[in-house]
Amino acid sequence: MNVLNVDVLVVGSGPSGLAAALEAHRNGANTVIVDSFARAGGQYWMQSNHGLERNDTQMQEGANFITNCENLGIKTITDAEVWGILPKYRVFIQQGLGDSIEIAARALVICTGAHDFVMPFAGWTLPGVMTAGAGQRYVKMYGKPPGDKIVLAGSGAFLWAVAATIVKAGGNLEAMVESNTNQFRLFGLIGRYPSRWTETRRLLSPVLRSGVQRLNGYCIDYAQGGDRIEAVKLRQVSNSDRVAGQELEMETDCLLVSHGFRPITEMTALLRCEHQFDTRKGGWYCKTDPETGATSIDNVYAAGEVTGVTGAQSAMIEGALAGLGVSEKLGLTRNGFKRKRARLIKRQLRTVRFADGLAELFELNKNAVPRIDDNTLVCRCEDVTWGDVLKSWDDGAQNLQAVKYWTRLGMGRCQGRICGVAVSRLLANQFGLDPRIFGFNHPRLPLRPVPVNVVHDAFAQKTCR
Amino acid sequence: MITIYIDGSAYEVNEDVILGHVLHEVKSAKFGSSCRGLFCGMGICFECVVKIDDDSNRRSCMTKVYPGMQVKTNSL
Numbered sequence: 001m002n003v004l005n006v007d008v009l010v011v012g013s014g015p016s017g018l019a020a021a022l023e024a025h026r027n028g029a030n031t032v033i034v035d036s037f038a039r040a041g042g043q044y045w046m047q048s049n050h051g052l053e054r055n056d057t058q059m060q061e062g063a064n065f066i067t068n069c070e071n072l073g074i075k076t077i078t079d080a081e082v083w084g085i086l087p088k089y090r091v092f093i094q095q096g097l098g099d100s101i102e103i104a105a106r107a108l109v110i111c112t113g114a115h116d117f118v119m120p121f122a123g124w125t126l127p128g129v130m131t132a133g134a135g136q137r138y139v140k141m142y143g144k145p146p147g148d149k150i151v152l153a154g155s156g157a158f159l160w161a162v163a164a165t166i167v168k169a170g171g172n173l174e175a176m177v178e179s180n181t182n183q184f185r186l187f188g189l190i191g192r193y194p195s196r197w198t199e200t201r202r203l204l205s206p207v208l209r210s211g212v213q214r215l216n217g218y219c220i221d222y223a224q225g226g227d228r229i230e231a232v233k234l235r236q237v238s239n240s241d242r243v244a245g246q247e248l249e250m251e252t253d254c255l256l257v258s259h260g261f262r263p264i265t266e267m268t269a270l271l272r273c274e275h276q277f278d279t280r281k282g283g284w285y286c287k288t289d290p291e292t293g294a295t296s297i298d299n300v301y302a303a304g305e306v307t308g309v310t311g312a313q314s315a316m317i318e319g320a321l322a323g324l325g326v327s328e329k330l331g332l333t334r335n336g337f338k339r340k341r342a343r344l345i346k347r348q349l350r351t352v353r354f355a356d357g358l359a360e361l362f363e364l365n366k367n368a369v370p371r372i373d374d375n376t377l378v379c380r381c382e383d384v385t386w387g388d389v390l391k392s393w394d395d396g397a398q399n400l401q402a403v404k405y406w407t408r409l410g411m412g413r414c415q416g417r418i419c420g421v422a423v424s425r426l427l428a429n430q431f432g433l434d435p436r437i438f439g440f441n442h443p444r445l446p447l448r449p450v451p452v453n454v455v456h457d458a459f460a461q462k463t464c465r
Numbered sequence: 466m467i468t469i470y471i472d473g474s475a476y477e478v479n480e481d482v483i484l485g486h487v488l489h490e491v492k493s494a495k496f497g498s499s500c501r502g503l504f505c506g507m508g509i510c511f512e513c514v515v516k517i518d519d520d521s522n523r524r525s526c527m528t529k530v531y532p533g534m535q536v537k538t539n540s541l
Contacts, residue, residue, distance in 0.1 A: 036508060038529060043507065049481045081508075097520065115509045127495060127502025134506025134526075142486035227500070228492065264509075380512065383499070413511035418504075449511075449522060 002101060006032045008326055009091055009105035011267060013076050014042020015312045016304025016319035017111035018065050020293070023323025024109070025074050027332045032103065033069075033076040034093055040066045040076045042113055043133060044312040050143045056168075057202060059140075077101075083446040084458065085270060089299065092458050094450050100458045107299040107326045110268050111319060114261035114282055114305035117421050118154075120378045120386070121370030123223030123232075124257070132162045132258035145171025147254025151232055153177035153220050154258040156362045157186075160203045162256060167210040174252060176212055179219040179237050179368035182361045189357045196354060219368045220257065221247065229255055237368045259364055261309045262421050266443040268306060273297045277436035280359035281308035283421045284440045291345055293322025294329070301326045310355035317348045366429045378426070379419040381412020389423060390430075399439045400424060413449065416441035467532040472539075478530055485513045485526035494538045496525075 008024045010017045013035040024031045033040070039047045045062025069076070077095065084092035091103045116131035118124065128147065130138075132154060138146040145166055150173050152163055159176055166173050190200050221233040232255050236245025261282045265275060268286035274296035276287045285308040286295055293301040303322035304315035321344050327333050372378070374387030384407045392406035400420055403409050409423060410416025420441050428435035446455055466477045469487070471494055478487050488494040489503045496502065496513050504512040506526045513525045516537040525536070 036527070115505060115507060125499070125501055127489075127492075127500065130502065130504050130506060134503060137506050138486055138489065138503075141483050142490075146489060227495070228502070380501070380504070380510065413514070414509065418510050 004032065004101065004103045006030050006103060007106050007330055007332070008032075008109060009034065009089070009103050009107075010109045010111060011082055011091075012042060012111035012113055012304070013040035013066075013078075014111060014113050014304060014315065015044055015062075015065075016113075016315035016322070017042065017109070018045075018069055019316045019319030020109045020111060020301070020303050020323040020326070021074050022069055022072070023320045024327050025069075025072055027324070027327035027334050027337065029327050029330060029332050031074055033074065034080045034082060034091075034103070035076055035078050036081045038079050040069075040078060043137070044315075046137065046140050048140045048143070081448045082267060083448045083450045084455075085267060094448075094454055100450075100454050102458065106330055107301065108271075109293070109319075109322050109326055110286070110295075110300065110302040110306055111304045111315075112264040112267055112306045114263045114309050115417070116158075116258045117260055117262040117282075118257045118418070119259045119364075119369045119422050119425065120372055120376055120419070121220050121222050122372065122376050123225065123229065124370075125377055125380055126223055126225045126229040127227065128225070128229035128253055129223055129255045129257065132158060132256040135254070135256035136162045136165045139165050139169045139171065143169070145169055145254075146256075147252070148172055149174045149252050150254045150256060151175050151177065151250055151252040152256045153218075153232070153234070155179045155364055155368065156258055156260055157358055158258055158261075160207060162258070163207045163212060164203045167206050167212060173210070173212045175215055175250060176207070177215045177218045177220070177234060179217065179365065180362055181217040181237075183216060186361055189354070189361065193350075193354050218248075220255075220370045222371060223255055229253065235371075237365065239367060259369075260362075261305060262417070263306045263309060264417075265306060265440070266415075266447050268295060268300070268302055269440070270443045270445070270447065271295075271297050271300055273300060273302070275440075276308075278308065279425075279435065280356065280363060281310065283424070283435070285309070288318075288322075289325070290348070291321065291341065292325030292328070293318060294325055299326075299329060309359075310352055311358070314348060314351040314355055317344050317351060320344055321348070364425075369425070369429065372426065378423055379407070379409040379412065381414050381418075382408040384409040384419075386426070389427070393427065399437065400441055401439060404441060410441045415443065467530065469530050469532070469534045469536065471536045480530070482530055483526060484515070484517075484528045484530050484534075484536065485524070487530060488513070488515070488525050488536070488538065496538055498539065
């Protein structure tokens with residue numbers, strides 16, 4: 001097996017990964033990026049195949065950043081997934097269906113980002129129900145909307161971004177359903193941050209112009225359908241446990257849902273970096289030094305949403321800080337890096353304050369989560385129901401790991417990425433507990449399913465040395 | 466346009482599109498024994514795994530189409 005030796009390996013080529021790589025490269029570190037997608041950019045700077053970037057400012061901004069990195073000679077290995085990391089740091093990736101590639105790196109910068117998380121509800125496994133991010137990616141990559149009567153539901157500023165993508169592509173968005181009723185406070189917050197006005201206008205104006213029906217203070221109750229989703233039942237969020245809100249039903253062939261984002265912590269957790277919990281930052285995230293991006297593990301740095309969900313602007317700054325931090329650690333910094341760091345830290349304070357304000361406004365109220373009953377599937381891979389989870393709780397399973405042993409929840413192909421956060425929150429709501437006490441599912445090698453011969457070849461090599 | 470085969474039927478699709486998106490549009494395609502659809506669309510949930518040519522468990526949301534690809538949506 002070929003071993004590629006580098007100073008810095010950056011995992012993930014979204015805003016934080018690219019910014020980290022750029023900064024490390026500028027300081028003279030031999031830097032390589034790996035990314036699981038076919039093109040660099042991550043989710044925020046996703047690059048379409050349709051020439052859409054010409055009238056998409058965000059995509060264009062990403063294209064410019066990517067081109068800049070390429071022109072400087074920073075190599076991005078795309079279509080490549082990390083499935084294993086061994087100490088000091090041997091990283092195993094599989095590119096496409098090929099053999100493993102080993103990258104030996106003096107230091108790592110983990111920029112794996114986040115994915116949408118969805119609270120379970122009856123009918124959430126029907127085809128046509130997908131995450132809001134999946135819907136947005138569909139439009140950007142396939143060039144058309146994912147349904148003829150789309151309903152977008154959940155909570156968060158991201159709903160606006162997805163709605164904008166859909167209406168700009170000419171899609172028929174039936175309704176945008178936000179469980180919070182904080183519109184005035186939202187505009188108040190944005191009003192205090194003039195640097196965000198352009199971005200806000202870019203997301204809001206196509207949606208407002210399109211005249212899409214917006215329901216505030218409603219949440220999903222359940223979805224109905226035969227082979228595919230046919231309708232979604234919504235209910236008014238009630239602030240009282242006893243008074244039921246108004247209900248309404250909407251026909252739809254595509255329900256896009258987002259209840260927030262979950263940091264993708266498999267790699268940082270595998271490396272045993274210290275993690276912290278904050279529901280406003282997406283649950284469990286990797287703890288980092290805010291000035292350098294250093295994690296609790298030597299020569300492992302992290303930036304972007306994996307260090308707590310605070311948005312793309314902050315991810316970019318965190319990436320640059322981690323790039324500087326890792327360069328300093330490797331003794332590679334150039335003159336003036338301290339000034340640069342100070343400037344970035346100052347900018348970051350304001351960016352994070354804005355992100356915290358948004359997170360507070362869109363915090364998922366426990367009365368705004370979809371209704372579930374004992375028969376609702378909560379683990380999609382292993383078909384574990386909410387009733388199964390409650391029974392395991394009664395039997396003494398008091399954290400996610402124990403629930404997993406009892407019920408197989410989180411043992412399937414998604415490895416608990418989809419159900420883990422949701423079940424912690426559901427249990428916390430049910431028993432009035434703090435969701436952090438349930439812990440998280442510890443990742444194991446291989447991080448992604450790879451053929452056993454690929455694993456064998458990678459490790460057989462190791463024993464021969 | 467290129468031709469791909471989904472559960473034995475031929476489909477004309479644009480080059481360079483993602484297989485999972487084609488399967489979502491072709492409404493007859495359901496994933497696995499429990500007939501799931503595209504869910505996370507970004508390689509996280511593994512709901513959309515299919516058999517492509519001789520390889521099982523390929524995430525269709527992470528795979529580009531290529532001419533003549535044979536896709537089996539219920540390969541478990």
